[in-house]
Amino acid sequence: MAKHDFYDLVIIGGGPGGLSAAIYAMRAxxxxxxxxxGxxxxQVTMSDEVENYPGFIHISGAELSMKFxxxxxxxxxxxxxxEATALDPGLEYHTVTLANGEVLKSHAVILATGGSPRKLDVPGEREFYGKGVSYCATCDGFFFRGKTVVVVGGGDSAAEEALYLAKLCKKVYIAHRRDELxxxxxxQQRIFDDCNIEMLWNTVLTDIKAGPDGVEAVGLxxxxxxxTRGLSVDGVFIFIGFNPNNELVPAGTRMNADGLxxxxxxxxxxxxxxYVIGDLRDKFARQIVLSAADGCTAALAAAHFVEAKKSAGPDTCELPADLDQ
Structure with a gap:
């Protein structure tokens, strides 16, 4: 293995948390x-509008990501x-294996792998993904200009994406399983003020139907x-949360019931x-600013860890014996 394949720190994931960690690590x-x-x-790149990141009254998710x-x-x-396919912790160093077979070794690793869109798991969802079923309004909203769509969910993501779609679509329904968002x-106020959005309270999707040209209706x-009843729509946008991408988390690591x-x-x-940061970490809220803060914290902690590890070694200028070849 070449010497350049040994690092002080490997960061897996390039979202706000990973990029923030990289900034602090490089400065250290x-x-x-x-x-x-990718x-x-x-996930920030999929947001049409970001209005709660300090310093930017209004900025698109893509632009904020670019600045990071x-x-x-x-x-x-x-x-x-x-893609990183494996993380093996060790006493002397940790090993990260990539999809192309390359192996990276380092003193510290920061996992910033985030999460993936949660699925409804109803008939038609997987079959018609890309044919009217989407998990990203800013990615696919253009294709539904002047059409009718239903948004599934009741959190910030569902509300933000519904407001974005309301600018493009003839009609936007929001199906939410409860009686309040x-x-x-x-x-919420923006949703209620938009005459192009209609709430479907206490409602869940039971199935998605499609024809030769894509989605045609949903069961409610x-x-x-x-x-139960049917609703004619041209598209289904699903925003019911994210499942943590915890496949790389080492065995024995403490996680909560949701896999965080x-x-x-x-x-x-x-x-x-x-270290684990961002949406993969168990914490009170999931916001861009908190992921960035996690990145800062983990990178500073990693810097102290690496410095202590090198100071404890016989020669701070040498690599581990099996890598100095």
């Missing part, structure tokens, strides 16, 4: 590499466009009366030198 002079299989920015990435790259951050009050059920990792205040797991 850690030999750092960021591994990201577009830098993570540009800031990190300004420090000559090394990046690898690959969980979204922030300001988003009232959660109170249990009555439990860490200490430094974002460190029970494995010394392995």
């Amino acid at each position: 002079a850690l030999k750092t590499v960021l591994v990201e299989k 577009v830098p920015g993570g 990435a540009q800031h990190a790259e300004s420090y000559d951050l090394e990046t690898i466009s690959q 969980r979204a922030s009050k300001i988003l 059920q009232d959660t109170v009366t249990k009555e 990792v439990i860490t200490d205040e430094k974002c460190e797991t029970k494995s010394p030198g392995i």
Whole structure:
């Protein structure tokens, strides 16, 4: 293995948390590499509007993501466009394996892998994905200009995406299983003020039907009366939360019932030198600013960890014996 394959820190995931961690790690002079299989920015890139990140009254998710990435790259951050397939913790160093077979070894690892859209798991959802079923309004909303769609969910994401779709679509329904939204009050008010949006309270989707040209209708059920009915729509947008991407989390790591990792205040797991941040970490709220804060915390903690590890070694200028070849 080449010497350049050993790092002080490997960051897996290039969302706000991972990029923030990279900025602080580079400023701490850690030999750092960021591994990201997709577009830098993570889920933020799918947001049409971001209005709650300090310093920006209004900015698109794509633009904010670009600014995060540009800031990190300004420090000559090394990046690898690959999927990380395994993380093996060790006593001397940790090992990260990539999809192309490359192996990275480092003193510390920050997991910033976020989450993936949660599925309804109703008939037609998987079959018609990309044919009228979507999990990203800003990605696919253009294709439904002047059409009728239904948004499923009741949180901030569902509200934000419904408001975006209301600018493009003839009609937007929001199907929510409860009788009140969980979204922030300001988003709720915008929903109620938009004459192009109609709420379907106490309603769940039972199935999705499609024809040769894509989605044509959905089945609905009232959660109170249990009555069912059909609704003609051209598209279905699902925003019911995210499942944590915890496949790389080492065995034995503490997690809650939802699969979110439990860490200490430094974002460190029970494995010394392995940190978990952002939407993969168990915490009170999930916001861009909190993911960025996690990145800062973990990178500073990793810097202290790496410094202590090197200071404890026989020669701070040498790599582990099996890598100095």
